[in-house]
Amino acid sequence: MTEKALRLGTRRSKLAMAQSGQVADAVSQVTGRPVELVEITTYGDTSREHLAQIGGTGVFVAALRDALLRGEVDFAVHSLKDLPTAQHEGLVVAAIPEREDPRDVVVARDARKLTDLPRGARVGTGAPRRMAQLNAYARTHGMEIETVPIRGNVDTRIGYVRSGELDAVVLAAAGLNRVGRIDEVTDFLSVDTVLPAPGQGALAVECAADNASLIAALAELDDPFTRAAVTAERSLLAALEAGCSAPVGALADLLADGQTVKEMRLRGVVGTTDGSTLVQLSTTGPVPETHEAALALGGELAAEMLAQGAAGLMGERAQ
Ligand SMILES: NCc1[nH]cc(CCC(=O)O)c1CC(=O)O
Numbered sequence: 313m314t315e316k317a318l319r320l321g322t323r324r325s326k327l328a329m330a331q332s333g334q335v336a337d338a339v340s341q342v343t344g345r346p347v348e349l350v351e352i353t354t355y356g357d358t359s360r361e362h363l364a365q366i367g368g369t370g371v372f373v374a375a376l377r378d379a380l381l382r383g384e385v386d387f388a389v390h391s392l393k394d395l396p397t398a399q400h401e402g403l404v405v406a407a408i409p410e411r412e413d414p415r416d417v418v419v420a421r422d423a424r425k426l427t428d429l430p431r432g433a434r435v436g437t438g439a440p441r442r443m444a445q446l447n448a449y450a451r452t453h454g455m456e457i458e459t460v461p462i463r464g465n466v467d468t469r470i471g472y473v474r475s476g477e478l479d480a481v482v483l484a485a486a487g488l489n490r491v492g493r494i495d496e497v498t499d500f501l502s503v504d505t506v507l508p509a510p511g512q513g514a515l516a517v518e519c520a521a522d523n524a525s526l527i528a529a530l531a532e533l534d535d536p537f538t539r540a541a542v543t544a545e546r547s548l549l550a551a552l553e554a555g556c557s558a559p560v561g562a563l564a565d566l567l568a569d570g571q572t573v574k575e576m577r578l579r580g581v582v583g584t585t586d587g588s589t590l591v592q593l594s595t596t597g598p599v600p601e602t603h604e605a606a607l608a609l610g611g612e613l614a615a616e617m618l619a620q621g622a623a624g625l626m627g628e629r630a631q
Contacts, residue, residue: 447587
C-alpha cells in the first residue's frame, strides 16, 4: 500500500504555486511520500484594496496558518520576506532551504539599465524600501526618476512596462526565477545600490509544532547558513520595530578566506522614501552557531542604526 499523501497548503498565485511545487518535490523525495497541493484562497488574493490598508502581506500568511492550525493541511511554504517576524504559537518553521539570488532587479523598456533610464523615467515599485534606495541612488548620481507606487503579481507589474505605462519596474530576482521570467531582467541591481528585504529569496516551510515526525523529515531541507543569515536579517527588522512594508533592507552573507568561511557580515539600511536620508551600516562577527547568536548579530546592528537616527526615518513613512 502506498503511504498517505502529505497535504501542502498553498495560495493559488503563479509564484506561490511555483515555490510550493518546488518544495513539494523535495519533501516527497526525502519522505518517500506523495505530496498533494491544497489551494487556499486568502483575503489578500481577492481584495482590491491596497495591501497597506489591509495590514500588509501578512494577510497572505494568515489564511495558510489558520489552515495549518485547524489541521486541514500538514505544511505550508511562505516567502520568508512576507512572514511576520513574531513566531506564531503552535507552529514552527521546520525548514529554511538554501536561498536563491537575493537581489532586486530592473525590468525596463529598451533593455535599459538603472543608470541609463531617461530623464524623468517612471519606475514602478510599491515597496518603500526600494523607493528609498532608488531615490537615494538617483540623487547621488545626478539622475531624475519618479518612483510610482504599484502592486499586483509579477505578470501585472511587468505588464506596466510592456504597455508603456512605466519605463521600468523593480522586482525580486527570486520571484522572476520561480515563475520562469528571469530572462526579461534588464539589470541585476548590486546590493550596494539596493539592499534586499530581510529574508528575500528564501522560503520558510512551516508546520504544526506538535508534528514531530514531519518536523524531523522537513529538517533535511534546512540550510543552516541560510537560516543563520535570515535570522540575523529578521532580528534587525524586529529590533527596528518595523513591519514587512517598512523601508528596511538587510542582507547577511558569509565572508570567506579561500575555501574557509571566516565570518558573517550583516548589512542594513533604512531611509526616507524620497531618498534624502539613508542610514546604512554593517557589522561583522563569527558565523552564528546558535539561533541566539544570529538574533544577537541583528540586534547589535539595529542598536547602532537606532543610535544614528533610524527610528526617526521610519516615522516619516507614516505620513
Ligand atoms: N512582495 C511580494 C513578494 N514576496 C515574495 C516575492 C518573491 C521573492 C522572494 O521570495 O523573496 C515577491 C515579489 C517581489 O518582491 O518582486
